[in-house]
Amino acid sequence: MTPIPYLTFHGNCLEALETYRRIFDAPEPNVMTFGEAPQDVRDSMPETSPQAVLHAALKIGDGWIYGSDDIMGGTPRMAGCSVTVDLPDEARARAVFDALADHGEVHMAFSPTFWSPGFGMLTDRFGIRWMIGVETPMEG
Numbered sequence: 710m711t712p713i714p715y716l717t718f719h720g721n722c723l724e725a726l727e728t729y730r731r732i733f734d735a736p737e738p739n740v741m742t743f744g745e746a747p748q749d750v751r752d753s754m755p756e757t758s759p760q761a762v763l764h765a766a767l768k769i770g771d772g773w774i775y776g777s778d779d780i781m782g783g784t785p786r787m788a789g790c791s792v793t794v795d796l797p798d799e800a801r802a803r804a805v806f807d808a809l810a811d812h813g814e815v816h817m818a819f820s821p822t823f824w825s826p827g828f829g830m831l832t833d834r835f836g837i838r839w840m841i842g843v844e845t846p847m848e849g
Contacts, residue, residue: 714792716776716837717784722762725835726776729767732808733794738767743780754780769794791830791838799827799843806841809833 718725726738743751744759751757761778774792796802806819806827812834819829819841828842 711772713773713775714790716774716787716792717779718762718776718835719779719784720758720761721835722765722776722778723760725833725837726762726765726767726774728835729769729774732805733769735767735769738765740765743778755782786836787832787838791840793840793842795825795842795844797844802827802841802843806831806839809839809841 716722716725723738723740726740729735730738740762741764742759743754743757743761743763746763757778757780761780763777763780765776767774767776794805796805803819806829810829810831810833814832815829816832816838817828817830819827822828825842825845828840830838830840832838
């Protein structure tokens with residue numbers, strides 16, 4: 710059993726997942742758009758762009774991130790929850806942190822801590838909160 714974060718975006722899910730794919734050097738995400746859904750499903754939802762993402766999955770390392778556009782409307786921005794990724798070395802972790810922070814908001818600069826040689830927190834330009842760190846011997 711593996712928990713998988715499901716991220717909701719406001720019309721830019723595909724752009725966000727493509728950005729994450731590049732940052733994490735991940736394979737192409739699997740994407741189903743609203744326009745690809747069966748007609749009865751489309752009829753049961755509010756009018757939505759056919760290009761809106763109904764469901765997507767991006768494999769990052771051994772884990773996954775799922776996502777969709779807010780087709781039903783009204784989903785608040787992410788608060789009180791962060792996607793956490795620990796990378797094998799400080800240089801890679803810093804590079805990922807810096808890439809996610811581009812046009813975002815840094816809450817805690819990436820720097821050494823008492824538990825890790827590098828750790829930082831931010832909200833990216835898509836409104837997703839991240840905690841990026843370096844793997845430590847205590848994990849896993």
